[in-house]
Amino acid sequence: MTASTFEQVRSVASDIFGIPAAEITTESSPETIENWDSMQHLNLVLAIEEKFGVQLEPEDIEQMKSIGAVAALVEKLQSAAR
Amino acid sequence: MTSRLDDLRDKTRDKLALTTFKLAILRSFTVEPIVPLLRSEAFAHGIDLEVHVGDFNTYVQDMLDSQSSLYRFAPRAVVLAVRTEQVAPELWRDFADLAPEAAQQAAERVVRGYEQWIGAFRKHSQSALIVHSLERPSSPSLGVLDDQSEAGQSGLIRQINRELRRIAAGFHGVYALDYDALVARHGSEQWHDERKWLTARLPIAAGYLLQMAREWMRFIVPLSGRTAKVLVVDLDNTLWGGVIGEDGMAGIKVGPEYPGAAYQGLHRALLDLSRKGILLAVCSKNNLADAMEALEKHPGMLLRPKHFAAMRINWTDKAQNLREIAQELNVGIEALAFMDDNPFEREQVRAALPEVTVIDLPKNPLEYAAAVRNCAAFERLTLSAEDRQRTEMYAAQKERSGNEQTFQSKEDFFRFLEQEAELEPVTDLTLARVAQLTQKTNQFNLTTRRYTEPQIAEMTKQPGWHVFSIRLRDRFGDHGLVGVAIAHDVGEQCEVDTFLLSCRVIGRTVETALLAHLAESAAQRGRKRLEGWYLPTKKNAPARDFYQQHGFEWQVTNCEGSLWTLDLTSCTLRCPDWIKLKVSDGVTEGNRGGKN
Numbered sequence: 001m002t003a004s005t006f007e008q009v010r011s012v013a014s015d016i017f018g019i020p021a022a023e024i025t026t027e028s029s030p031e032t033i034e035n036w037d038s039m040q041h042l043n044l045v046l047a048i049e050e051k052f053g054v055q056l057e058p059e060d061i062e063q064m065k066s067i068g069a070v071a072a073l074v075e076k077l078q079s080a081a082r
Numbered sequence: 083m084t085s086r087l088d089d090l091r092d093k094t095r096d097k098l099a100l101t102t103f104k105l106a107i108l109r110s111f112t113v114e115p116i117v118p119l120l121r122s123e124a125f126a127h128g129i130d131l132e133v134h135v136g137d138f139n140t141y142v143q144d145m146l147d148s149q150s151s152l153y154r155f156a157p158r159a160v161v162l163a164v165r166t167e168q169v170a171p172e173l174w175r176d177f178a179d180l181a182p183e184a185a186q187q188a189a190e191r192v193v194r195g196y197e198q199w200i201g202a203f204r205k206h207s208q209s210a211l212i213v214h215s216l217e218r219p220s221s222p223s224l225g226v227l228d229d230q231s232e233a234g235q236s237g238l239i240r241q242i243n244r245e246l247r248r249i250a251a252g253f254h255g256v257y258a259l260d261y262d263a264l265v266a267r268h269g270s271e272q273w274h275d276e277r278k279w280l281t282a283r284l285p286i287a288a289g290y291l292l293q294m295a296r297e298w299m300r301f302i303v304p305l306s307g308r309t310a311k312v313l314v315v316d317l318d319n320t321l322w323g324g325v326i327g328e329d330g331m332a333g334i335k336v337g338p339e340y341p342g343a344a345y346q347g348l349h350r351a352l353l354d355l356s357r358k359g360i361l362l363a364v365c366s367k368n369n370l371a372d373a374m375e376a377l378e379k380h381p382g383m384l385l386r387p388k389h390f391a392a393m394r395i396n397w398t399d400k401a402q403n404l405r406e407i408a409q410e411l412n413v414g415i416e417a418l419a420f421m422d423d424n425p426f427e428r429e430q431v432r433a434a435l436p437e438v439t440v441i442d443l444p445k446n447p448l449e450y451a452a453a454v455r456n457c458a459a460f461e462r463l464t465l466s467a468e469d470r471q472r473t474e475m476y477a478a479q480k481e482r483s484g485n486e487q488t489f490q491s492k493e494d495f496f497r498f499l500e501q502e503a504e505l506e507p508v509t510d511l512t513l514a515r516v517a518q519l520t521q522k523t524n525q526f527n528l529t530t531r532r533y534t535e536p537q538i539a540e541m542t543k544q545p546g547w548h549v550f551s552i553r554l555r556d557r558f559g560d561h562g563l564v565g566v567a568i569a570h571d572v573g574e575q576c577e578v579d580t581f582l583l584s585c586r587v588i589g590r591t592v593e594t595a596l597l598a599h600l601a602e603s604a605a606q607r608g609r610k611r612l613e614g615w616y617l618p619t620k621k622n623a624p625a626r627d628f629y630q631q632h633g634f635e636w637q638v639t640n641c642e643g644s645l646w647t648l649d650l651t652s653c654t655l656r657c658p659d660w661i662k663l664k665v666s667d668g669v670t671e672g673n674r675g676g677k678n
Contacts (some may be wrong), residue, residue, distance in 0.1 A: 018085060042282045045456050046115055049288060058281045
């Protein structure tokens with residue numbers, strides 16, 4: 001996972017969850033972010049798809065259990081597309 | 083995301099007053115990602131939307147139970163966004179397994195359900211209700227065979243939709259939203275996202291969530307009253323392709339063929355608006371004569387001057403012109419929508435008049451018509467007989483009140499009028515009207531001398547007396563006999579005994595035409611001077627400066643009035659060139675006056 005992908009995911013998450021980017025780490029998850037409920041999870045999915053131009057499969061969405069996992073997923077999908 | 087919407091609300095509120103509106107959405111699918119899009123769309127229409135979203139698939143309980151959270155929320159409007167798959171599962175899945183009677187019964191059961199829920203809703207609430215129609219499957223279970231019968235999967239869903247329209251029409255404030263057509267418009271394959279449906283119960287692809295929000299806005303805007311009543315349009319590169327002042331009549335593009343067809347498409351969209359009672363107006367930076375020629379005579383134009391309730395064709399800035407149009411049509415500035423191909427003009431209007439609905443025309447003229455047709459500010463949920471006739475009513479009023487303000491100069495207006503005047507000595511046929519005018523005319527009447535028919539008839543028999551009448555026609559119709567002048571020759575001078583004009587036609591220079599004829603005919607008879615009194619009354623102030631304005635010299639003022647003379651040997655008084663004047667000698671039985 002590169003720093004720049006993480007930074008971009010973090011900025012999307014900060015928008016969605018309404019918390020400062022500085023408070024978000026790779027470990028941040030539904031357990032640590034109060035706002036991260038199923039509806040915000042959907043918003044996160046939609047925002048990630050739009051931002052990175054990727055299509056998330058149901059299996060991918062299952063894996064998005066932390067911000068670090070989301071960033072790793074984005075990189076995997078982007079390299080698969082290349 | 084919520085905080086960003088709050089920022090947007092605050093920013094909007096600084097510029098225009100927001101209408102608050104409570105909307106409840108009853109649903110069988112995830113609508114939450116649509117809500118922020120809907121609220122920001124609403125701000126653009128001046129609406130601060132508060133949204134209550136019902137629980138998944140609890141719409142039946144919500145509508146039937148008078149104590150439900152739906153009714154406690156007290157919404158202004160409710161959307162019933164339910165999909166075929168949930169409300170009619172037997173018609174959606176395993177349809178091929180159903181016997182024809184069972185399928186028909188299933189469809190009827192669905193309709194009865196809606197009837198019952200909507201009836202209960204109306205009992206508990208006076209709010210508006212917007213009911214989604216049911217979408218048809220993009221791939222029916224029996225393939226093309228499905229379309230061979232009205233009782234197929236698609237046929238039965240169509241039948242349900244027809245019934246939904248009937249039910250909606252049976253209640254005040256219940257409206258059908260054709261969800262099936264909305265999906266079709268964007269393409270079922272594009273619209274749907276099966277992954278999101280299966281993972282998050284969101285059936286609509288991310289790229290189309292905004293379209294769903296906009297479709298709801300088409301109901302919310304008219305329900306909230308934030309509609310536009312007048313659409314003000316630009317001309318060059320908006321109603322036609324090209325610039326009339328540079329390209330000329332032959333150069334501008336408008337007609338049935340490409341590229342002019344794009345503009346005709348827009349014309350049809352505008353005509354449809356006027357049939358819904360929305361007034362059209364023109365605001366264009368142009369030379370009036372150029373623009374009017376195209377509006378009146380270009381064979382490709384479907385829109386003509388009569389379709390516009392107001393026109394501002396000049397070089398003044400558009401914000402000022404829009405203010406004047408609102409004033410002229412007696413509507414608030416927020417009732418205006420504005421359409422212009424030029425982004426600069428649009429931004430200027432947006433900045434100066436944030437209340438105005440500004441339509442962002444796409445770059446491609448082929449998309450102009452859709453931009454108008456899809457604008458929620460023009461949606462109406464009902465149509466009165468008055469709405470249908472509004473354009474005609476305004477047109478008639480405009481003609482009556484005159485439309486001088488449209489023009490850059492008085493002369494422009496006079497030319498636009500295309501006045502034709504007909505001047506003749508009084509005849510048997512006009513005697514009654516001439517006498518009547520002397521008796522009735524108060525405002526533009528220099529001496530206010532009242533005469534009866536026999537008196538006028540007697541006058542015409544006296545040598546040296548001349549009684550003229552003038553008729554006037556213009557582009558708005560025939561005004562009939564509107565002016566009278568009576569003169570008699572005394573020695574070297576000709577005295578004006580009576581000079582009057584019906585108040586209908588004051589101020590459009592027909593009086594000058596009449597006076598010029600008096601002067602010319604007197605000069606032809608060898609008179610040296612034209613002489614006339616202005617005798618003031620309580621009502622004839624409009625005629626006070628008449629002689630002075632026409633080059634007469636003041637002679638004397640006494641207790642009755644003032645005397646003015648015009649030297650006919652050096653007189654330059656002429657009929658204005660914008661009036662086509664026809665002088666006839668009026669030789670008919672009983673005419674013994676007239677020119678000698």
